[in-house]
Amino acid sequence: MTPQIVDLIVIAAIGLNFVALGVSRARTVIHAVALQGLLLGILPLFVHPHLGLRGALLAVGTIIIKGIVIPRLLFRALREVTLQREVRPLVGFIASLLLGAVVTGLAVMFSYTLPLAREHAEQLLVPASLATILCGLLLMTTRLKAVLQVLGYLMLENGIFMFGLLLLEAMPFLVEVGVLLDLFTGVFVMGIIMFHINRAFDSVSTEHLARLKD
């Protein structure tokens, strides 16, 4: 029963990668990444049902930070900057969807060549993790809006989190908490800088950040 639930959640998380890559409204992308964070938050309960209190605490912490606090922070940042609807990416939405499909395919193919421990070979977790990491990188590099670059970074982190689930039993609790805390602080600092970008340029597009070069 549990492996099917895990696979379902993981597939939903991959689907959210495509939502994030394919829509133009920054608000929708925040929703997608937040939902992905929520799904990842409940994942430990199914991957390691026997972890008990530790697993539950981690789930709650992940849901609060990835699913609630960070999205609220980003929404706040968006409100401050009087959102315009259009987000002009470097690569169009259809093209980024196609690229997303390509990197997801590559991730699946690559993960079959990886030598996995027997108990992990059947799971979708590793290909999904690699796919999410690559989609996150794609989002970061093809979008100009600062908030979308931050969301790409969050997706990248979500992918790494999925891989980390394989190691949950071995990973000390303190490290998990530290990683979450660093993520939160990172987004917080980026949010502040984003606010300043907006004030300095009257726009949150990083296009304006191109004055420094050789």
Next chain:
Amino acid sequence: MWMIVLLLLPACLALAIWLAPSERVRPWLVPLGASIYLAAAQFVVWGDIPADQLSAFDGWLQLDPVGKLVLAYLSAFFCLCAWYVPGYLALRAERPNRVFCANLLLALAMMTLVVLSHHLGLMWIGMEATTLASAPLLYFNHNARSLEATWKYLIVGSVGIALALLGSFFLAYSAIHAGLESTLLFDDLVALGPQLSPPWLRAAFVLLFVGYGAKMGLAPMHTWKPDAYGEAPGVVGALLAGGVTSCAFLAVLRVQQICAGSSQADVTREMMVGMGLLSMAVAGVFMVGQRDFKRMLAYSSVEHMGILVLGIGLGAAGVYGALLHLFNNGFTKCILFLSAGNIHRAYGSKSVDVVVGALRRVPLSGALFLTGFLAITGAPPFGPFLSEFTIANAAFSTGNFWAGGAYLALLAVVFVGMGTTVLGVVQGNPPAGDERGEFRDSWRTTAPLVVALGLILMLGLYIPAPLESLLRSAAAAMEAPR
């Protein structure tokens, strides 16, 4: 006990500085705190403290010879920079300095965490926190250009560090795949090195090297560096070039230490040699004809990070040279960045087209800038000559003639490229009738530089016996435990 003291001391000092009410007194608390930290750190390194007292939390925090070496360096380097801070902030009295001063000490606390941690997860947390603590320092000037630099620093640094996290996970997985108990404790991993699953270990090394290499500013992940160093105040540039990047170098050292005993040792060494030479080459290309002398220093930092990993990649004698170069590079960078900051302030520009005749307008800073250039490019009798020569020697004595030849050729390119810019800045007559600002050399903005110069002169002529033996034992720890 000592581990906790070293960690909490700078953190508490940061808090105290944050709470200090006076804008005038606060800058002086930074060198004061740094001096206390220096005393504590040097006592821990050189005092005869039994090994069991240099470990805390079941070995999560621990001070081994490599850590001692970096701690001895870091505390001295930070103290030098800190004594420059009051002089600098006195010139920038118009800007609030609470965040700046507190974050300097906070960054020190996080760097200490990186140095002390013997757990790869904890080390990662420290490294990421170092990035975040130093971002507000970069943004001190609060203008559009520093904003751009800070954003790039955050984004490139965060992606790099995220890859390093994935690499740490891969490393833990390499133990699981080999049927071992998975762990991220450094000592366990070094002991398990030979048994770790080779494909996962190799992948982990690549990710960790790329990730922490991005923090070090190795090419091709160096893109944040010229912008960050160009726009940050001189003292922040120095702190990044000598402090944060050195901590990232320590992280790379730790990873290499795990690989040294494994089947992948030769592959990882070759990768380090390749990346080292690539960084030197990229730096050389961008240094020739560079019109902005602060960006030039950033490329010099890229070059010297390349030299550091090249030395590690060459093994044995090269490791010794690289560890010595950590000291030499850091102290020389302190001179270069701070004197460049002074010159920048005296002219209100950092372009070679405007800045001419620094030796006349700010004689001491100009002379220090020139001397720093000679030292960093390997002119005797300064310290960098010795360490750069040791690395060249290591290349030829281990039969790496191509690497050694390329290394010497690139050093020559850098010498010419950097020399053209530096001589343009210091020589000639300053533009007449254009007395921008009232900045003149004072003891507050030059004394730390003179001390740093004394240190690299000493390291070039004579290495004290305790330091020598620490260097030897740290270099031995980097070798495969056979």
